[in-house]
Amino acid sequence: MKNFDTVIGQDLAAAVKYLRADEVIGIPTETVYGLAGNALSKTAVSKIFQVKNRPTFNPLIVHIADASEVTKYAMINSPLAERLMAHFWPGPLTLLLPKKANVPDLVTAGSNLVAIRVPNHPLTLALLQKVDFPIAAPSANPFMYVSPTSAQHVMSQLGGKIPYILDGGKATVGLESTIIGFDGDQAVVYRVGGISVEAIEAVIGPVKIHQKHSAEMDVSAQIAPGQMMKHYATGKPAHFEDTYPTQLVSQQNKVGILCFNQVPDQIKGLNISKTYILSPNNDLNEAASQLFEVMRLLDEDDEVEVIIYVRFPEDGLGRAINDRLNRAVTP
Ligand code: TXA
Ligand code: MG
Numbered sequence: 001m002k003n004f005d006t007v008i009g010q011d012l013a014a015a016v017k018y019l020r021a022d023e024v025i026g027i028p029t030e031t032v033y034g035l036a037g038n039a040l041s042k043t044a045v046s047k048i049f050q051v052k053n054r055p056t057f058n059p060l061i062v063h064i065a066d067a068s069e070v071t072k073y074a075m076i077n078s079p080l081a082e083r084l085m086a087h088f089w090p091g092p093l094t095l096l097l098p099k100k101a102n103v104p105d106l107v108t109a110g111s112n113l114v115a116i117r118v119p120n121h122p123l124t125l126a127l128l129q130k131v132d133f134p135i136a137a138p139s140a141n142p143f144m145y146v147s148p149t150s151a152q153h154v155m156s157q158l159g160g161k162i163p164y165i166l167d168g169g170k171a172t173v174g175l176e177s178t179i180i181g182f183d184g185d186q187a188v189v190y191r192v193g194g195i196s197v198e199a200i201e202a203v204i205g206p207v208k209i210h211q212k213h214s215a216e217m218d219v220s221a222q223i224a225p226g227q228m229m230k231h232y233a234t235g236k237p238a239h240f241e242d243t244y245p246t247q248l249v250s251q252q253n254k255v256g257i258l259c260f261n262q263v264p265d266q267i268k269g270l271n272i273s274k275t276y277i278l279s280p281n282n283d284l285n286e287a288a289s290q291l292f293e294v295m296r297l298l299d300e301d302d303e304v305e306v307i308i309y310v311r312f313p314e315d316g317l318g319r320a321i322n323d324r325l326n327r328a329v330t331p
Contacts, residue, residue: 001050004163008151012123015166016130024048026140026154027127028168029119031092031176031194032147032292033154034063034137035162039073045106045136051161054143059109060136061094061177062116065128073103073134074114078182080204087203090120092173092194096181107136117177123168139176146299146328149174149292174289175320180207192320194288235299238307240329256304258294258325260287260312267310273303288317295328 007014018025022044024037035052037044039062049056062073067085074097076082081095099114108114116134119125128135139147140154148154151167178193178200187207189197200207254273257263261282263275276294278287298307309325312318 001161003160006155006159006162006165008155008165008167010123010167011164012126012130012166014164015127018164019044019127019131019133019135022047023163024051025162026148026151026158026165027124027135027137028151028166028171029063029121029124029137030171030173031119032149032171032174033140033151033165034061034119034124034135035140035154035158036063036135036137038131039063039107039134039136040102040104041133042104042106045104048136048138049106051158052138052141052143054138056106057109058138058143059111059115060107060138062103062107062114063119063124063128063135063137064116065118065125067118069134070097070116073100074098074116075100078185078187080182080185080187083204084180084187084200085118088195088200089118090125091118092120092175092177093117093200094177094179094191094193096179096190113181115179121168123166127166146292146295147176149289153293153296170289170293172289173285174291174293175317175324178320183208192323194317194320196316197319198316236305236307238309238329240309240311240325253305254303256298256301256307257310258291258298258307259310260284260318264310267308270308274298274301284312284315284317284321287312288321291321291324 019038022041024035024047027034027036035048037048067089077098094115094117096113096115099108103114141147142157149171151165154165173194175194178195179191181188181190187204189207189209252271255270256274258276278290298304312321
């Protein structure tokens with residue numbers, strides 16, 4: 001792999017130049033930063049897998065500038081898809097649709113479905129308008145690590161491996177997109193994410209939520225898109241429970257806490273060295289936008305030996321937050 005002197009900037013022309021040359025770069029979206037390349041170029045797509053160190057059985061999301069472009073790359077196989085696109089694009093919603101032949105099999109890991117979305121970020125939308133190909137982009141983190149929500153996060157993990165990171169500021173949503181596919185007349189949520197299940201059901205009625213975390217799901221993206229266990233793991237021992245292990249109290253390890261709006265009473269006997277309350281005013285959207293940043297801070301903090309993630313309310317974006325925390329804990 002090439003070595004680069006990675007630059008962070010807001011130069012759209014430079015970003016376009018790299019993408020046209022089949023290089024991969026960091027790009028901002030409203031959810032998390034992406035590791036972007038020309039989705040129609042096997043060279044660029046292979047580089048994405050290499051830089052991310054991602055197994056090629058795990059397919060990539062294809063980003064387009066506008067809903068009117070979907071049919072260039074996919075078939076719309078459900079009226080529900082039309083409604084979701086009209087309502088939520090641009091935005092944190094990815095649809096699984098039957099792919100057309102021009103989408104390389106490498107992008108979809110051999111599946112006949114392609115994951116597609118219109119991201120809601122002005123810089124990246126401008127970028128998509130300037131190139132005449134769609135952009136494949138997984139989250140710009142090394143495989144199995146927390147997704148980046150700032151250009152600096154991308155730099156700290158992929159610096160030297162890519163030439164450029166387009167800086168669009170802090171990701172406003174902070175959770176990856178919600179992924180939805182269609183099984184006949186039924187919409188199926190494969191990954192809970194930046195649009196809540198309630199918001200989706202308000203538009204298309206009841207959805208099915210794919211049950212995940214079985215053993216097969218670690219090896220087959222086609223069984224469980226977006227649902228690799230341990231996907232969000234940080235380096236330290238972490239707990240995510242409703243009742244807190246008493247051995248933590250007796251061991252007196254230095255504990256870092258991540259919680260929603262207040263520190264639960266059961267935790268108060270622990271040797272707490274750092275506490276992050278993600279939203280003292282009870283706003284799950286605000287909490288989501290801080291989540292990955294705080295997970296990184298806890299992981300990097302020398303004063304923290306053990307992390308406790310306190311469960312969030314299971315509604316709105318709390319469901320996706322719990323999903324990520326559950327997958328971040330050490331088994
Ligand atoms: O918000 C997001 O979705 C971000 C930004 C950059 O757009 N992207 C993102 O990509 O989270 P990634 O690669 O980290 O997660 C995408 C998930 C993968 O776990 C993959 O298994 C699933 O989407 N996926 C992609 N293409 C698929 C396909 N053709 N069939 C089934 N699952 C697919
Ligand atoms: Mg990811």
